[in-house]
Amino acid sequence: MIVRISGEGQYQLAEADAGRLNELEREVQATLEDGRATDFPAAYGGLLDFVRSSGERLGDDELEPSQVILPPADISFDEASQEFTGEGLIPD
Numbered sequence: 001m002i003v004r005i006s007g008e009g010q011y012q013l014a015e016a017d018a019g020r021l022n023e024l025e026r027e028v029q030a031t032l033e034d035g036r037a038t039d040f041p042a043a044y045g046g047l048l049d050f051v052r053s054s055g056e057r058l059g060d061d062e063l064e065p066s067q068v069i070l071p072p073a074d075i076s077f078d079e080a081s082q083e084f085t086g087e088g089l090i091p092d
Contacts, residue, residue, distance in 0.1 A: 003047055003051050004066040005073065011055030012064075021068070029084050030064070037077040044080065048073055 004045060013021065024047040028071050031039045036068045048070065058064060 001067045002064045003068040005070040010058040013055040040077045
């Protein structure tokens with residue numbers, strides 16, 4: 001699966017990583033739904049760190065269709081509250 005982090009690049013993750021990716025997104029969504037703004041940076045940072053450490057970064061000249069597009073690392077709590085809605089950003 002190809003995951004894009006906006007403003008950063010694309011990462012190729014194994015399909016086996018989809019479950020963990022979904023778990024981490026649910027943690028991010030929980031911080032947003034519960035209004036836990038102080039917990040959001042760590043939760044979202046953990047999701048991004050997982051993508052970066054588990055995925056293989058694609059070169060800038062290797063543009064592939066992204067199955068998941070994540071907001072930039074510096075997204076604010078309020079901005080994220082608008083992005084992570086409903087079923088989330090990551091398909092189950």
